[in-house]
Amino acid sequence: MGSKMVGSGPQAPGLPRVGAATARSWAMAAAAAAVRVPAANAEAAAWTVRGWADVAVGCFALDGPAAFGGLDEVIRSVPVASGGMHAARLRSLRRSAGPVPAWYPDARPVKGAVRDVGSYPWRAAALIAQFGESLMTAAAGLPPGPPGPASSDGQLAWGAGYRPLPSDGHVTVRLPVSRRLARRTWMCLPGLPAPGTAVAEVPSTATPLAQQIWRGIHEGAHLDHLAALSRPDVLQGSGPAAPSPAEFGAGLLVAESYAMAVEILAAVECILAGEGLAVWQLGAGLVERATRLPGGTDPAAEFADLPTLAEVYVLGPLELLVRATAGEALPLPGEITGSLRSRWLAASAAYPPAAAFGLAAAGLISGRGYGTGS
Numbered sequence: 001m002g003s004k005m006v007g008s009g010p011q012a013p014g015l016p017r018v019g020a021a022t023a024r025s026w027a028m029a030a031a032a033a034a035v036r037v038p039a040a041n042a043e044a045a046a047w048t049v050r051g052w053a054d055v056a057v058g059c060f061a062l063d064g065p066a067a068f069g070g071l072d073e074v075i076r077s078v079p080v081a082s083g084g085m086h087a088a089r090l091r092s093l094r095r096s097a098g099p100v101p102a103w104y105p106d107a108r109p110v111k112g113a114v115r116d117v118g119s120y121p122w123r124a125a126a127l128i129a130q131f132g133e134s135l136m137t138a139a140a141g142l143p144p145g146p147p148g149p150a151s152s153d154g155q156l157a158w159g160a161g162y163r164p165l166p167s168d169g170h171v172t173v174r175l176p177v178s179r180r181l182a183r184r185t186w187m188c189l190p191g192l193p194a195p196g197t198a199v200a201e202v203p204s205t206a207t208p209l210a211q212q213i214w215r216g217i218h219e220g221a222h223l224d225h226l227a228a229l230s231r232p233d234v235l236q237g238s239g240p241a242a243p244s245p246a247e248f249g250a251g252l253l254v255a256e257s258y259a260m261a262v263e264i265l266a267a268v269e270c271i272l273a274g275e276g277l278a279v280w281q282l283g284a285g286l287v288e289r290a291t292r293l294p295g296g297t298d299p300a301a302e303f304a305d306l307p308t309l310a311e312v313y314v315l316g317p318l319e320l321l322v323r324a325t326a327g328e329a330l331p332l333p334g335e336i337t338g339s340l341r342s343r344w345l346a347a348s349a350a351y352p353p354a355a356a357f358g359l360a361a362a363g364l365i366s367g368r369g370y371g372t373g374s
Helices: 020-035 041-061 065-077 084-097 119-139 152-160 208-229 249-273 276-291 307-323 334-350 352-365
Strands: 003-006 171-174 186-188 197-201
Touching: 020 041, 020 065, 041 065, 041 084, 041 186, 041 197, 041 307, 065 084, 119 249, 119 276, 119 307, 119 352, 152 197, 152 208, 186 208, 197 208, 208 249, 208 276, 208 334, 249 276, 249 307, 249 334, 276 307, 307 334, 307 352, 334 352
Parallel strands: 003 171, 171 197
Antiparallel strands: 186 197
C-alpha cells in the first residue's frame, strides 16, 4: 500500500523534486491556511503557531530552502510574539534549514487567557471514557489476535480492513525528526502523483501496538479523508501546490472528528473479529482523549491552550456517528459519510453495547449542531 521514499533534509533527494517556486508557493499557501483558525486571542495565537510547525514538517520533507523561505515570509507578515511549546517545536524544525529568523515567535507561554472547556464537551468526554473502559474490559475475554505488522505500510494495510473507505497511492517519507517534533505526519504535498498524499515515518517511543493503531487506524483515516478531498470536484479550484482543506483550522476539526469516529468503529469491528489486543489499545486511546482535556484528570500540555481542538476529539466522533455529517465547515464527501454510517449501523447491530453507546450519544447531541462550547 503506497510507496516509500527517504527524506533526510537537504542532504538527500527525498520526495520528487519540485521547483523552488512551487515549494515556496506551497509553503506560503499552507502557512496562510494555518492562520485561519476558528478561535480568538491567545488560543488563536497558539493554534496558528502549532499549524506553522506542521507546515515546517512539510518544508523539511521537501528538502529545500525555498519551502522554508515561503514559511518565513508568512510568519514575518503575521506577527505572533510567542507560542509556548508549539513555538519551541517550530523553531527546532526551522533550525534544520539554518538560523531561525528573528521574527519567529518565541517559546514563552502565549499571552492572554484561554477559555475553559464547556459543560457539553465534558459530558461527551465522560461518555467516550466510559465506552473506552468497557472496550478494555471486553478485550480481556477475547483472543489477542494475530501479531501486528512492524512496518508503517504494513500497519496501514492492516488498518485498511477496519477503515470505511481505505485509500491507496500515498507516499511514505522517512524523516529523521522525532515524533515530538512531527506531531502531524499526514499531509498533501506538491510533486506527488494523485492523490498527492504523504505520511511521514518518524522515530517514536510508543509501543508497537500503539503505533499499529495510530498509523493503521487514525492516520490511515486521515489519508483516506485527504484522498477523497483531492478529487477535482471537491477541491473546487485549489491548485496542485495548495494544502488540503482538511489540514488546518476548521477543516482540521472535521478531519479529527472523522479519524476518531473511525477509531470507535474499528474498536467494535475488532471485537467482532476477535482482535483483543487491538480492542484494548483502541479503548485505551478513547480514555486518553477523554481525560487529556484542559482541566481533566490527565491533561495534555499540548492542548492546554487549545481547548477547541482538544474538545473535538470527543465531540466530533459522536456527531459523525449519529448524524453522519460534519456541519458547514467542511462537509465530508458523501462516500465517506455513507460508508461510515452503514458500517457503524452494522457493527452496532452485531454488538449491543455499541448500540447502547450510540443511543446515549444521540441523546447527548440531540438538538445541538456541530461545534463546541457549554
